[in-house]
Amino acid sequence: MRTYLVYFIAVFVPTVCGLQVLAQEAPSATTVSEPEIPTDHLSLLLDPLTKSELEAEVLGWQGLLQAKVRDIAMEEIRIRKQNAVIESKQADSGDQQTEQAEQQKRQDLEKINALREQKAALLERFDIAIEAFKEKGGEAEDYRLYADAVTGIKVQASDGQAIWSALTGWFTSKEGGIKWAKKLLSFVVVMLIFWVLAKIIGSLANKAIARSRNMSSLLKNFLDTFVKRTVLFVGLLVALSIVGVEVGAILALVGGGAFILGFALQDTLGNFAAGIMLLLYKPFDVDDIVEVGGVFGKVDSVSLVNTTIRTFDNQVTLVPNKQVWGQIITNATASHQRRVDLVFGISYSDDIDKAEEVMWQVVENHPLVLKDPETVIEVNSLGESSVDFVCRPWAKTDDYWRVYWDLTKQVKLAFDEAGISIPFPQRDVHLFQHQQEQLELQMSPAQNQPPHQHRRPDKTDPAPVDNDSGDDEGGGESSSD
Numbered sequence: 208m209r210t211y212l213v214y215f216i217a218v219f220v221p222t223v224c225g226l227q228v229l230a231q232e233a234p235s236a237t238t239v240s241e242p243e244i245p246t247d248h249l250s251l252l253l254d255p256l257t258k259s260e261l262e263a264e265v266l267g268w269q270g271l272l273q274a275k276v277r278d279i280a281m282e283e284i285r286i287r288k289q290n291a292v293i294e295s296k297q298a299d300s301g302d303q304q305t306e307q308a309e310q311q312k313r314q315d316l317e318k319i320n321a322l323r324e325q326k327a328a329l330l331e332r333f334d335i336a337i338e339a340f341k342e343k344g345g346e347a348e349d350y351r352l353y354a355d356a357v358t359g360i361k362v363q364a365s366d367g368q369a370i371w372s373a374l375t376g377w378f379t380s381k382e383g384g385i386k387w388a389k390k391l392l393s394f395v396v397v398m399l400i401f402w403v404l405a406k407i408i409g410s411l412a413n414k415a416i417a418r419s420r421n422m423s424s425l426l427k428n429f430l431d432t433f434v435k436r437t438v439l440f441v442g443l444l445v446a447l448s449i450v451g452v453e454v455g456a457i458l459a460l461v462g463g464g465a466f467i468l469g470f471a472l473q474d475t476l477g478n479f480a481a482g483i484m485l486l487l488y489k490p491f492d493v494d495d496i497v498e499v500g501g502v503f504g505k506v507d508s509v510s511l512v513n514t515t516i517r518t519f520d521n522q523v524t525l526v527p528n529k530q531v532w533g534q535i536i537t538n539a540t541a542s543h544q545r546r547v548d549l550v551f552g553i554s555y556s557d558d559i560d561k562a563e564e565v566m567w568q569v570v571e572n573h574p575l576v577l578k579d580p581e582t583v584i585e586v587n588s589l590g591e592s593s594v595d596f597v598c599r600p601w602a603k604t605d606d607y608w609r610v611y612w613d614l615t616k617q618v619k620l621a622f623d624e625a626g627i628s629i630p631f632p633q634r635d636v637h638l639f640q641h642q643q644e645q646l647e648l649q650m651s652p653a654q655n656q657p658p659h660q661h662r663r664p665d666k667t668d669p670a671p672v673d674n675d676s677g678d679d680e681g682g683g684e685s686s687s688d
Contacts, residue, residue, distance in 0.1 A: 236267025401442025481528035482511035552593030
């Protein structure tokens with residue numbers, strides 16, 4: 208007897224204690240006692256729980272959801288049975304029985320719509336528990352698959368009344384159409400608020416930026432646009448979070464795709480980086496006359512991707528910022544003053560001092576020529592056809608072309624009035640005429656001359672000899688038969 212008692216104590220007591228320990232260690236769901244708990248309250252209650260406790264909560268909400276889905280399935284089967292009854296009654300022409308069956312069906316449809324609304328509420332809370340469990344390191348894939356599988360409305364495709372009832376029930380449901388209408392309205396309201404806020408903040412930023420004298424117009428325009436778009440982007444994130452979209456997942460997706468986009472958009476990113484450098488170092492500004500990337504014209508605008516230049520024949524050219532920053536940039540309007548370089552040539556027979564005096568008079572009488580820096584007029588070179596002067600007055604950058612064109616015209620008119628010629632390129636050719644006989648010898652050799660041809664003797668030729676009559680004094684012309 209004592210042996211059995213010892214055996215009983217040795218086996219039963221540890222078993223009971225072990226069961227009690229397991230019962231104490233196994234956590235139970237605490238939030239499922241109130242199925243209609245507000246979602247924000249549920250999130251706060253789930254936050255301090257551990258991973259094992261959260262798994263118990265997930266299982267608890269899954270049990271409630273599973274029971275609700277089972278109720279909907281049973282009600283759906285009942286409605287389909289009602290459809291079969293209605294069809295049989297219509298075949299038997301039982302009007303009163305058919306009307307009763309249809310009335311019962313309408314009640315069942317209203318009941319199933321209420322069940323679907325309850326299921327939608329349980330699904331939302333089940334999703335909150337799954338996300339909390341996943342954040343604590345739990346394996347939530349199976350629970351997520353179950354939630355996706357039971358989501359949605361299943362109706363018989365041939366039952367038009369059931370389809371219409373499901374649609375109207377969803378639109379009028381607090382967890383369906385009404386809920387999403389409120390979210391859509393909240394989204395629109397938040398975006399409108401942030402749009403107005405972007406206008407206000409942009410206006411304040413624009414006033415603050417306008418006070419800076421060392422900032423280019425391009426950078427001011429960029430900062431103004433950047434501030435407004437940043438506020439709108441923040442508003443978009445807030446609006447999406449209000450609707451229920453996981454903003455963190457979107458940002459993680461963007462961050463993951465940035466690596467791939469970096470390879471696909473290398474040139475675009477290069478233009479973007481060059482655009483930032485142009486805005487910071489400001490080698491030119493709006494309305495400056497520049498030559499960049501082989502294009503000469505006036506700067507219309509600079510974005511983060513390209514620079515817009517309007518040529519003087521009114522063509523709009525878009526130059527990628529990568530080419531602008533990577534090549535030589537010539538800014539003709541970077542300084543407030545420019546030197547006008549002119550070259551005038553006079554004839555070698557004209558008076559140099561007089562020509563210089565005429566040019567000084569024209570330059571000094573022009574109202575747009577600056578007194579400081581001083582104008583330079585000097586003899587620069589002795590050309591092939593002319594004596595070349597350089598005339599280098601200074602003018603404001605905005606008056607450069609006006610001074611250039613006026614002085615070119617006025618110096619020409621002043622030279623004409625003073626009798627000073629501006630020679631065009633010319634070359635003197637001196638011709639020396641050879642004796643005719645040398646030309647004839649070169650053009651027609653003696654052996655090819657026809658008979659009876661008389662030629663004029665050259666001074667170096669010996670006098671002809673007449674074999675019959677002897678020597679002939681005097682060197683005249685001779686002929687032979």
